[in-house]
Amino acid sequence: MWTPKGFIDEAIEKVKDEIKDEKAVIALSGGVDSSVCSVLVGEAIGDNLTAIFVDHGLLRKGEAEQVVNTFKDRLNFIYVDASDEFLEALEGVVDPEEKRKIIGKKFIDVFEREASKIDAKYLIQGTIAPDWIESQGKIKSHHNLALPSGMVLEVVEPIRELYKDEVREIGAELGLPDSIIHRQPFPGPGLAVRVIGELTREKIQICQNADAIVREEVEKSGFNKQLWQYFAALTNTKVTGVKGDQRDFGYLVVVRMVASVDAMTAYVPEIPWELIRTISKRITSEVSEVTHVSLSISDKPPATIEFA
Template sequence: MAEQILILDFGSQYTQLIARRVRELDVYCEIHPFNNVPPLSSDIKGVILSGSPCSVRDQGSPDLDLSIFRGKIPVLGVCYGAQLMAQKYGGNVTPSEIREYGRANLSHLDTHAALFKEMTHGSQVWMSHGDTIKELPEGFDIIASTPSVRIAAYKVQGEETYGIQFHPEVTHSTEGKNLLRNFVVQICGCSQDWTSDVFIDITVAELKKTIGSDRVVMGLSGGVDSSVAATLIHRAIGEQLTCVFVDNGLLRKNEFEEVLDSYKDMGLNVIGVNARKQFYEALRGISDPEGKRKAIGRAFIEIFDEEAHKIQEVKWLGQGTIYPDVIESVSVNGPSATIKSHHNVGGLPDFMKLKVVEPLKTLFKDGVREVGRALDIPETIIGRHPFPGPGLGIRILGDVTPEKVQTLQEVDHIFIQGLKDAGLYDQVWQAGAILLPIQSVGVMGDERTYERVIALRAVSSIDGMTADWIHLPYDFLGKVSNDIINKVKGVNRVVYDISSKPPATIEWE
C-alpha cells in the first residue's frame, strides 16, 4: 500500500479540491466521511480535516474524536476543521460580525512555522466562513492573521497539529499549494513517489492477481475513462478481455466508425454493435429527461447482456468508474440525492451475476488523462471532451427521433470541428449543441421560415463539479452560426448559452 494522506470530509464543497491538490504533489490521498474513519496504519502519514457548511456551534453538527490522531501523526484543520479543534479543546468560536467570504491577505505570518516555509507576508488567501475563532485553547499559538481575522492560523505546542481559517486548495489562495506542500512533504514526510508510471505498475500487478485466468467483458464509450480502464485491463490480461462498443444512435457524427478504428490501432479486442433501431424504439414518445435516461440505460443493459452471453465463461465486468463517482456514493450524509441517472457506481443489474473490476476508482479525471498519456493512448481519445452517457438523447429537448438526431449531429459536427479549426477545442472543458423544442420565425431569401432553434454550449471546468461559460470570440460564434443555418436544413436560429454551473448545469437535461 502506498503512503497516503487521509482527508476527512465534513461536507465542504472544496473537499475534492483538497484531494486534487495533494495528488498534484504526487502524493496519494483518500477522502473518507468524518463518521467513517478508517483505522490508523503506518501508511497514513497525516490527516486533513475539511471545511463544512455547518457551524461547530450547532447542535448535531459533525463531530470527531480527535484524540485518534493528535500527537500521533500531523493534523491540518481547514476552516471548519480548525474551528472544531479549537472548540473541542477549550477555545471559543463565535459568529463572525461580518461574514468573511472572499480574498484576504496575511498581514501577520510566522515564517518560522514549518507550515509557512517560503511563504510571503501579505500572501493572498481565500476566506469562506460564517464563524470566527475568538479565543484559542491553552497551548495553541497564533501563527497567522489578516486585518480582520486575528486567528487566521494556529499551531499546537509540542505537536504537528495546525489549524487554518482559510482555504489553501482554491486558486485564489495564491500560495496555497506551497502551504499544502509544506504540510504533506515537509511535515508529514511524504516522498512524492505516487506517479502515473507507479500507478500503472501497481494497478496492472493487482489486476493480474485479482482476475487470474478469468475472462472480463467491458462496455466502451469512446471516452477517456472507459478507454484508459480497458487499456490497463488489457495490459494485465491481454486477450482475456473482450470489449463491447454499442452504437446507440445517439453518438456524434461518424463517431462509431472513428472510435472503432482508434480501438483497433490500440490492440483492443472490440466488438462493435449497431443497435440504433433498438434505442430509437425504446425512446419512442418519451419526453421526460429522466425517463429518457432510464430508457437508454435499460436498452444498453439488454444489448450489452446479450453480447456478454456470447462470450464464454465471463466472470468479470470492467468499468471506468473514477474517484468522484465513488466519493459521491458514500457522501457525508449518506448517498447523494439522485440528480440524474448516469454514474457507474451501483449500475450493474443483479441478473448479470458478474464481479466488478474498476481500475480507475482512485483517480480524478485529470489523473486518468495522465495515466492515459503514460499508456500512449492517442491524444484524440485522451483530449476528448466529456460526453454524456445518454449522448445526444439529452441534448434533444423533448422526444427523440432519428430525424432530430441527424439534425443535431450535423450541427454538433460544425460546432466541434469549428472549435478544432480555430484552435479553441483544447481551451474548452466541454462543448456541444442542444436542439430546443421550439421554432422561430426567420427569413431565407424572399420566404418566411418557421424552423428550429439551436443553443450552443461551451464551458471551462476542472472536474465538472463547477463550470463557467467560455467567452468564445464573437467572430467565431458568428461564423459557426452562419455555417449551421446555411448548411443544416430546418435550423434558422442559433443562440449561445452564457450561464454557469451553479446555478445552471452543464447539460440542459
C-alpha cells in the same frame, strides 16, 4: 514518486494476479475512463478481456466510427449497433427523465445480452476517485454485481484511485490518441439530453451536424483549451427565417460553452465574438433545417450544463 509508467506496471501485475486466466468484460464508451481502463486491462490479460461498445444511435457525428477505428485492432472488441432498439424504445417519449430511464435500462439489456455470450467472471469498470468520493466512499473496490438475468460478475476497478488528469496521463503513456484522451465529457444518454422533445432520426442528425460545426470551430480556434464542454442543442422550437429569396420555417439551435473544474459548478466565459458569428453562419448555411442560432449564457447554478 508517482509516475504513469510506474502506475501502469503495478496495475498490470495486480490485474494479472486477480483475474488470472478467467474472462472479463468491459462496457467501452470511448470516454477517457473506459478507454484507459480497457487498454490497461488488455495489456494485462490480452484476449481474455472483451470490450463491448454499444452504439445507441445517440452519439456525436463520427463518434462511433472513431471508437471502432481506435480499438478494433487493439482489443478483443465487439461493436453492437443497437440504435434501432433504442430509438424504438424512445418513440413518442418527451420527458427527459423518462428518456434517461429508458436508455439506462436498454443499455443494461443490450450489454448483458452480449456479456452472457462470453462466460465472463469479471466486470471491469472505469470508476475513478471522484466517482466514489462523491458517493461518500460507499462503493467498494471489489464487489459482486448481479445483472437482471441473475448473471453475477465480480467487479474490478483498476483506476479507482486516480483523478481525471492522472487518467489522461496514463492514457498518453499507453499511446491512446489525443481525440480519446482529451475527449470532452459526454452524457451517457448522449444526444437524448440535447434534443428537446421527441427523438427522431431527423432531429438527431440535425443536432449531430450542428454539434460537429461547434466542435470543429471551437477546436480550430484553440478556445477549447479554456472550456469544459462545448456543444449544440436542438430545441423543439421552430422559427421563421430566410434562406435565399424564400421565407423558411426551421429549428432553433442553442450553442453552449462552459468552463469548469469538476462540473459541480460551471460558468460561461467571455467567448470571442468572431467565433460565435462563424459558428452561427456555418450552422444556418450548412444545416438546412436550422434558421436561428442562439447562445446560452447561463452559469451552473442556476442552469445545468446539459439541456435536459
